[in-house]
Amino acid sequence: MGLLVDGQWQDRWYENSQDGEFQREQAQRRNWVTRDGSPGPDGQDAVRAEAGRFHLYVSLACPWAHRTLIYRKLKQLEPLIDVSVVSWLMGEQGWTFDQATGSSGDALDGLRHLHQRYTSDDPRYTGRVTVPVLWDRQAGCIVNNESAEIIRIFNEAFDELTGSRLDFYPTPLRAEIDRLNDRIYPAVNNGVYRAGFATSQKAYEAAFDRLFAELDYLEQRLERSRYLTGEYLTEADWRLFTTLVRFDAVYHGHFKCNLRRIRDYPNLSNWLRELYQWPGIADTVDLGHIKHHYYASHRHINPTGIVPKGPALSLEDSHDRERLPGKGIWQR
Numbered sequence: 001m002g003l004l005v006d007g008q009w010q011d012r013w014y015e016n017s018q019d020g021e022f023q024r025e026q027a028q029r030r031n032w033v034t035r036d037g038s039p040g041p042d043g044q045d046a047v048r049a050e051a052g053r054f055h056l057y058v059s060l061a062c063p064w065a066h067r068t069l070i071y072r073k074l075k076q077l078e079p080l081i082d083v084s085v086v087s088w089l090m091g092e093q094g095w096t097f098d099q100a101t102g103s104s105g106d107a108l109d110g111l112r113h114l115h116q117r118y119t120s121d122d123p124r125y126t127g128r129v130t131v132p133v134l135w136d137r138q139a140g141c142i143v144n145n146e147s148a149e150i151i152r153i154f155n156e157a158f159d160e161l162t163g164s165r166l167d168f169y170p171t172p173l174r175a176e177i178d179r180l181n182d183r184i185y186p187a188v189n190n191g192v193y194r195a196g197f198a199t200s201q202k203a204y205e206a207a208f209d210r211l212f213a214e215l216d217y218l219e220q221r222l223e224r225s226r227y228l229t230g231e232y233l234t235e236a237d238w239r240l241f242t243t244l245v246r247f248d249a250v251y252h253g254h255f256k257c258n259l260r261r262i263r264d265y266p267n268l269s270n271w272l273r274e275l276y277q278w279p280g281i282a283d284t285v286d287l288g289h290i291k292h293h294y295y296a297s298h299r300h301i302n303p304t305g306i307v308p309k310g311p312a313l314s315l316e317d318s319h320d321r322e323r324l325p326g327k328g329i330w331q332r
């Protein structure tokens with residue numbers, strides 16, 4: 001685990017705040033892909049959507065990268081955008097393409113380390129080397145390394161090429177999706193990391209309390225609402241899904257988020273099973289990568305590197321969500 005400083009790899013753990021709070025670095029590559037290369041939604045520089053032009057780098061362990069794999073699957077992008085999967089083990093060199101530990105290898109250039117992809121974008125790159133990465137083969141650069149934006153790109157840029165009409169960010173629901181994302185990201189998606197990577201009791205407990213208060217709120221919300229925003233399955237659901245599908249296996253134990261498990265919440269666990277069983281989704285969930293990555297890579301948290309065998313997750317069991325009205329995915 002480390003970062004690039006002026007293009008040089010340095011093996012260093014995160015630097016927390018003085019109060020022991022984990023601080024996540026902002027993603028640095030924020031360009032866009034659009035149908036015709038016109039600017040992105042907030043005026044971002046953009047390149048044109050083309051089949052075979054882009055390559056996606058992911059970890060199957062990572063909840064942020066997982067979002068992009070779900071969109072690639074549901075938006076029928078698999079034939080257009082190929083993928084390289086990094087090793088589940090993040091060691092001294094950060095993410096690698098070591099096939100002995102679950103990597104597919106780098107399908108483009110046979111790189112050994114993901115940090116080489118970042119220095120091929122900028123030989124003097126400074127910052128953390130994270131997944132996901134959307135790479136532009138034609139321009140030889142990183143288009144975007146922020147999952148929240150890559151999924152917005154995948155939601156529409158390639159629709160003319162794929163014919164997909166699925167819309168996970170429909171205009172009438174945008175304000176509500178944004179509102180939910182704004183509370184779920186700090187409390188839950190990043191909240192589990194803020195608990196797990198805290199280096200003071202106070203910072204851990206603050207993250208823990210906020211996380212479980214938010215899970216209580218979401219549990220209540222899902223009592224009367226099939227999906228987070230109502231009858232349609234949207235971006236807000238998929239963003240929560242990739243955290244909750246890891247929760248009982250990893251965050252509950254390894255990150256000490258152990259007030260309750262997701263299976264102790266009737267609505268969240270049924271909702272989680274419905275999403276897991278959505279056609280194509282189970283293929284994107286790799287619990288081997290997930291458990292091995294966290295337990296074997298974070299040796300300061302789990303020094304032996306032993307990976308727990310359990311728990312039994314029952315993600316395939318039936319769910320009760322049909323008791324609530326649902327319309328599935330919005331179509332444009």
Ligand SMILES: N[C@@H](CCC(=O)N[C@@H](CS)C(=O)NCC(=O)O)C(=O)O
Pocket residue numbers: 001002026027059061062063064065094128129130131132145146147148
């Ligand atoms: N904001 C980024 C965060 C991505 C991220 O932090 N990914 C983790 C894996 S779960 C990573 O690559 N960490 C390596 C590091 O921080 O050095 C996103 O959502 O795309």
